[in-house]
Structures are given as C-alpha cells and as structure tokens.
Amino acid sequence: MGGTIVKALDDLSLDVADGEFLALVGTSGSGKSTLLNLIGGLDQPSAGSLEVQGRDLARMSRDELSLHRRNTVGMIFQSFNLVPSMTAVENVALSLMFAGVPRAERDQRASALLETMGLGGRQRHRPKELSGGEQQRVAVARALANQPPLLLADEPTGNLDSRTSCEIMDLVRTLNERDGKTVILVTHDAALAAAYARRTVTLLDGNVISDTGAVLERA
Amino acid sequence: MTFTDTLLLAFRNLRQSRLRTSLTTLGVAIGIASLAGMVSLGVGLQEQVVGRLTQSGVFDSITVTSGRANIPGMGGMGLGRVAGRGGRGGRGNATPAPPAAPLDDAAVARFAALSHVRDAYPTLRIPMSYTFDGRTNAALAAGIPESSRGEGAFQTITHGAFFPDATSPSLMLSLDMAQQLNADAPGSLVGQTLELSYADSASNAAGTPEFVAGVQVTRVSRPFTIVGIVERDPAPGASLGLSAIMIPLEQARAINARAIANPQAFLQGAAPQTRRYTAVTVRVTSAANTQDVQDQIKAMGFTAFSLNDALQGAKRAFLLLDILLALVGSVALAVSSLGIVNTMVMSILERTREIGIMKAIGGSDRDVRGIFLVEAATIGLIGGVAGIVLGWGVGRLINIGANIYIERQGGTAGDLFSLPWWLILGAMVFALLVSLVAGSFPARRAARLDPIQALRHE
Numbered sequence: 001m002g003g004t005i006v007k008a009l010d011d012l013s014l015d016v017a018d019g020e021f022l023a024l025v026g027t028s029g030s031g032k033s034t035l036l037n038l039i040g041g042l043d044q045p046s047a048g049s050l051e052v053q054g055r056d057l058a059r060m061s062r063d064e065l066s067l068h069r070r071n072t073v074g075m076i077f078q079s080f081n082l083v084p085s086m087t088a089v090e091n092v093a094l095s096l097m098f099a100g101v102p103r104a105e106r107d108q109r110a111s112a113l114l115e116t117m118g119l120g121g122r123q124r125h126r127p128k129e130l131s132g133g134e135q136q137r138v139a140v141a142r143a144l145a146n147q148p149p150l151l152l153a154d155e156p157t158g159n160l161d162s163r164t165s166c167e168i169m170d171l172v173r174t175l176n177e178r179d180g181k182t183v184i185l186v187t188h189d190a191a192l193a194a195a196y197a198r199r200t201v202t203l204l205d206g207n208v209i210s211d212t213g214a215v216l217e218r219a
Numbered sequence: 220m221t222f223t224d225t226l227l228l229a230f231r232n233l234r235q236s237r238l239r240t241s242l243t244t245l246g247v248a249i250g251i252a253s254l255a256g257m258v259s260l261g262v263g264l265q266e267q268v269v270g271r272l273t274q275s276g277v278f279d280s281i282t283v284t285s286g287r288a289n290i291p292g293m294g295g296m297g298l299g300r301v302a303g304r305g306g307r308g309g310r311g312n313a314t315p316a317p318p319a320a321p322l323d324d325a326a327v328a329r330f331a332a333l334s335h336v337r338d339a340y341p342t343l344r345i346p347m348s349y350t351f352d353g354r355t356n357a358a359l360a361a362g363i364p365e366s367s368r369g370e371g372a373f374q375t376i377t378h379g380a381f382f383p384d385a386t387s388p389s390l391m392l393s394l395d396m397a398q399q400l401n402a403d404a405p406g407s408l409v410g411q412t413l414e415l416s417y418a419d420s421a422s423n424a425a426g427t428p429e430f431v432a433g434v435q436v437t438r439v440s441r442p443f444t445i446v447g448i449v450e451r452d453p454a455p456g457a458s459l460g461l462s463a464i465m466i467p468l469e470q471a472r473a474i475n476a477r478a479i480a481n482p483q484a485f486l487q488g489a490a491p492q493t494r495r496y497t498a499v500t501v502r503v504t505s506a507a508n509t510q511d512v513q514d515q516i517k518a519m520g521f522t523a524f525s526l527n528d529a530l531q532g533a534k535r536a537f538l539l540l541d542i543l544l545a546l547v548g549s550v551a552l553a554v555s556s557l558g559i560v561n562t563m564v565m566s567i568l569e570r571t572r573e574i575g576i577m578k579a580i581g582g583s584d585r586d587v588r589g590i591f592l593v594e595a596a597t598i599g600l601i602g603g604v605a606g607i608v609l610g611w612g613v614g615r616l617i618n619i620g621a622n623i624y625i626e627r628q629g630g631t632a633g634d635l636f637s638l639p640w641w642l643i644l645g646a647m648v649f650a651l652l653v654s655l656v657a658g659s660f661p662a663r664r665a666a667r668l669d670p671i672q673a674l675r676h677e
Binding site: 037040042043062063066067069070071075077081082083085094095097098099100102103142143146 | 221235
C-alpha cells in the first residue's frame with residue numbers, strides 16, 4: 001500500500017489433495033488469510049502460479065475468477081458476511097441467483113439446505129434476528145449452495161462461544177468426512193486446528209515453517 | 220444472473236432507501252417536466268400558428284399567373300411576390316424558358332384535370348362602384364367559387380349565409396365593409412339590396428355610353444341582394460387584395476367576359492371567348508400536395524406561387540425555437556442527472572460490504588454493474604413518467620391562466636401546450652438514456668470494487 005510493495009506470501013509452495021482437511025495456522029500477518037483469499041479467487045497473486053483443479057488462478061480473467069468463486073469454492077468468514085437486509089433463505093438463494101438457477105428451484109434448494117443445517121424454523125429470519133451460530137450455519141449453507149468441491153473457512157469460530165464453535169466445527173468436519181469436501185481452515189488457534197484438521201500448515205511472514213502433512217508423507 | 224433477478228435485486232435496493240430514491244426520482248421528474256414542458260410549449264405555439272394558417276386555406280391554394288414577367292392590369296396590384304417570381308422567370312429568358320402559355324379557360328381546365336387538384340378558377344377582382352343610401356363608392360368585387368362554400372373564411376358566416384346558388388345575383392360583404400355601411404347593426408344589412416355598377420364593353424339600353432381610350436364602354440348597374448357578412452378576410456394571403464364585396468364566381472366571370480379588364484389583350488384583338496386571365500387560383504386536396512402541383516403547373520410554362528414556401532420557412536423557424544426551448548429545459552435535467560450520480564455513489568458507499576459479499580459468493584462484475592444500472596434506469600423511467608405528468612399538469616395550469624388573459628385581451632383561446640405522442644415517448648427515452656449515462660460511472664465503480672477491501676468495509 002502507498003507505493004510500498006508488501007509481500008504477504010513469499011516463495012511459498014503447497015499442495016493440497018482432494019478431500020483433505022487442512023488447517024493454515026499462524027499469527028496475524030503471517031499470510032494465512034492472504035493465502036486463503038488467493039485460493040478463494042478473491043485476490044490474484046502478483047507472481048507465481050496457483051492451480052485449483054488444474055486451472056491457474058493467476059491467469060484467470062475477472063469473469064473467470066467470479067466463476068471460480070461461484071462454482072469451485074465456498075467461503076465462510078469470521079464475521080459471517082450475510083446480507084443484513086435479506087432473510088436466511090434469501091441469503092442462501094443469492095448465490096444460486098448468480099448461478100442463474102430459476103427462482104422456484106433456488107428457493108426450494110436454499111430451504112432444503114437450511115433444513116439440513118438445522119435451521120428449518122429460522123428461514124424467514126434476518127441475520128440480526130439469529131444467534132452467531134445460526135448465522136454461521138446460514139453462511140455454511142450459502143457456501144454449499146452451488147455444490148463446490150472446496151470449502152474455505154476464514155476464522156469461522158472467531159465470533160462464536162466455545163460450545164457453538166464446536167457445533168460449527170463438527171458441521172465442517174461432517175462436510176469433509178461425509179460429503180468429501182476439501183476443507184481449508186484458517187485459524188490462529190493451534191488447538192482448534194489440531195482437534196479438527198488432519199494436516200496443519202504453519203505460516204510465518206509468508207513462509208511455511210511447518211507442515212504436518214508433509215512430515216507424514218516423508219515418514 | 221438472469222435479467223429478472225437483476226430487476227429483483229435492484230428494486231429491493233430502491234425500496235430500502237425509499238426517501239433517497241423518491242427525492243432523486245422527483246429531481247428527474249422536475250428535469251423531464253421542464254424539458255417536456257418547454258418542447259410542448261414550442262410545439263403548441265407552432266400548432267397554433269401553423270394550424271390557423273392551414274385552416275385558412277392559405278397553404279392548399281396556388282396562385283398561377285402567366286409566364287410573362289410583367290403582369291398587366293389589376294392583377295398586378297399587391298402581387299409583388301408573384302411579380303418577383305415572374306422576374307426570376309424573366310431571368311430565365313437567357314436560357315430558353317418554356318414558352319408563355321395563355322392563361323385562359325383551356326389552361327384552367329388543364330389545371331383542374333391535374334391529380335390532387337380540387338378546384339381551379341380564375342382569380343377575379345372586378346373594380347366596381349356601389350350605391351347605398353344615396354352615396355357611391357368604389358370597391359373590388361371578388362368572384363367566389365362554389366367550392367369555397369363552408370371552407371376557410373366561409374366556415375363561419377357572421378350574419379346570413381353563403382350564396383344560395385352559383386349564379387344568383389347575390390353578394391356577401393366583409394364585416395369591415397358592412398360596418399362602413401351600417402356601423403350599429405351590420406347584421407341588418409342581410410336581405411337588403413346593393414346596387415353594383417361596372418364597365419361593360421357593349422352598349423346596354425340601361426347604361427350610359429362613354430368612351431374610354433377610344434373604346435365604347437357602357438356603365439351597367441344591377442341590384443345584388445346581400446346574403447351574408449363574413450368576418451375573416453376571404454382572400455387568404457393579403458397579396459391578393461382585400462375584397463370588400465364577394466359575388467358568385469359565375470357572376471364575376473360573366474362581368475369579366477365583357478369588361479376591358481385586360482387592355483393589352485384587347486388591343487391584341489383577342490376575342491372575348493379566348494380572354495386571358497391575370498391570375499388563376501388552384502386549390503389542392505391537401506397542403507402536402509401543394510409543392511407537387513405547383514411544380515407541374517410551372518412545367519406547363521406558368522408562374523405558380525403558394526405560401527407553402529413561407530410555411531416551410533415558418534416550420535424551420537419553429538424547429539429552431541423548439542431546439543432553443545429544449546436546451547433551456549435540459550438545464551434542469553442536467554442538474555437532476557447529477558442527482559442520480561450522487562444517489563448512486565452514496566448507495567454504493569453504503570452497500571460496499573454487500574457488493575463485496577455478492578462478489579465473494581460468485582457475483583460477476585457484470586452482475587453488479589447490472590444491478591446499479593437498473594437502479595438508475597428505474598429512477599429515470601419513473602422520473603420520466605412522473606415528469607411527463609407533471610409537465611402536462613403545469614402546462615394545463617399555465618394554459619388556463621394564459622387563455623383567461625388572452626380572452627380578456629380579445630384574442631381567441633387555444634392550446635399553448637401540445638403533448639404529441641412522439642414527445643411523450645421521446646421524453647421517456649431521454650430520461651432513460653440520461654439516467655443510464657449518469658448511472659454508468661457509479662455502476663462501473665461498483666463493478667470494479669476489490670472484493671477483499673469491500674468485505675472489510677464497515
């Protein structure tokens with residue numbers, strides 16, 4: 001910013017396999033969120049390459065990136081990022097709207113998704129009428145709406161109490177184990193990472209300093 | 220994203236900031252109202268002026284004179300413009316112009332046979348004297364054809380009626396003339412008799428023989444019954460001279476056939492039956508055909524003139540006025556388009572985070588741009604409709620006020636504002652275009668927002 005080039009990630013190389021549950025941990029400023037945003041197609045690398053499902057995000061156009069965000073990844077955030085003026089079902093249906101799903105079908109699909117998240121009775125509520133855990137489950141439903149193979153979670157429990165955090169993380173683990181979603185979880189909480197992720201990559205100043213998955217592979 | 224969904228999101232955004240949306244829309248409405256009102260005024264004025272002229276029959280009549288530059292006799296008076304045309308024809312003598320054809324009954328018949336011609340008749344203005352209440356005065360008597368019945372100046376006859384038939388010795392007076400004869404009750408003249416005297420080339424038992432330039436001329440006097448009084452000048456185009464007295468065309472023809480109206484023709488020894496007219500009036504079925512018929516008559520070797528040229532000039536002048544009024548009206552619209560830009564920029568600022576969310580879950584630049592463009596277009600369209608209604612209403616009010624004033628001043632009330640369908644449609648399209656242009660910059664800005672920064676926006 002301001003003319004100074006900040007290298008958030010430097011000389012970083014990482015492979016993630018299908019169906020993995022990977023945690024990116026590190027202190028703030030370590031570059032873990034930047035890496036997640038790159039994978040999510042919210043940002044583009046200034047150099048190097050980043051392949052998701054065989055396609056290089058670094059060379060995608062703005063339109064191709066939006067398609068990547070729509071169909072390949074689903075993101076959940078610490079602050080939920082729901083549209084405040086929309087009900088739960090409208091928030092979920094919004095991502096289907098961008099995919100061009102007809103109205104009746106997307107309402108029905110969004111509704112069914114919320115049902116599986118245990119929010120059957122809360123569909124017509126707006127975000128501020130929902131608890132933090134409920135909001136995050138709406139966000140998960142939205143992330144899954146277009147059935148992406150990849151689920152990206154940026155500090156998903158940061159705004160939740162410990163009991164709700166466990167519920168959300170259990171939900172994410174189920175999606176990984178039962179539905180085969182590849183999950184990349186960004187957290188500063190090493191204990192959380194250890195409890196749920198099968199592989200933990202620790203970043204510091206844009207570099208990988210440890211990778212449990214890599215250790216396992218080498219062993 | 221489908222267009223319906225874009226509409227859906229745009230409308231929901233507009234609903235959420237109702238006050239701001241309505242104020243901006245009102246701004247556009249005022250802009251469109253001022254623009255449409257101004258143009259409507261221009262069109263209305265044009266219709267008032269051109270409409271009245273067209274109704275008077277000026278533009279569907281052609282005055283034909285012989286091809287020669289110099290028109291002798293009484294037809295020459297007040298025909299300055301015709302003479303001017305003739306002068307142009309005279310210049311044409313350098314390059315061989317079509318030979319001057321005689322303007323006689325055969326020519327009149329040829330004009331009448333042209334397509335789109337309703338009537339063709341000699342324009343006759345006969346010098347006469349009339350005696351009323353023992354006083355004698357000079358006047359011109361115009362021959363009025365049967366085809367003029369109920370048309371132009373004869374649509375409304377102030378007192379009495381049109382000639383009973385084509386040949387009876389009856390006459391109509393102009394209101395001015397009638398007031399000269401009887402200032403207090405001009406209407407009471409209807410039914411009375413006016414003695415008309417005119418020159419006749421043959422001796423008549425009742426007349427007194429005189430010699431004019433060596434030709435025997437008899438003064439003939441005959442009584443004519445006054446049947447009607449007409450307020451408007453029956454001879455459209457002052458160039459043909461005001462006619463105080465109007466007699467049936469057939470009467471005028473008969474008198475003219477025996478008069479020495481054209482000394483030149485007389486001296487050339489032309490027999491009365493091949494008498495040439497100084498001018499012939501050709502009436503076409505509609506003003507749209509005037510030019511065409513005029514050209515055909517010119518091709519026959521005559522000089523033809525109509526006020527159609529003047530009408531075209533007037534229309535060009537009104538077009539200029541319309542453009543000027545539209546420019547003035549556009550100022551308000553320009554201001555309101557800035558209002559749209561402002562509203563959209565505000566709206567984007569407020570919804571930055573929402574835009575970030577939309578992009579994060581797969582909304583493309585085009586989706587975001589579409590939403591904001593539709594919002595701007597909606598403001599423009601609703602503003603356009605409201606503006607037309609507003610402009611129409613204000614125009615009506617001004618019209619009522621103006622007409623009260625005009626009538627108090629002795630004028631005829633009319634519609635100063637006119638709202639033709641093309642103006643309604645044009646104003647709507649313009650409102651839409653202006654709002655789209657105004658919305659395109661903010662919409663583009665919204666579309667290019669960086670999703671990460673937008674998501675961080677509070």
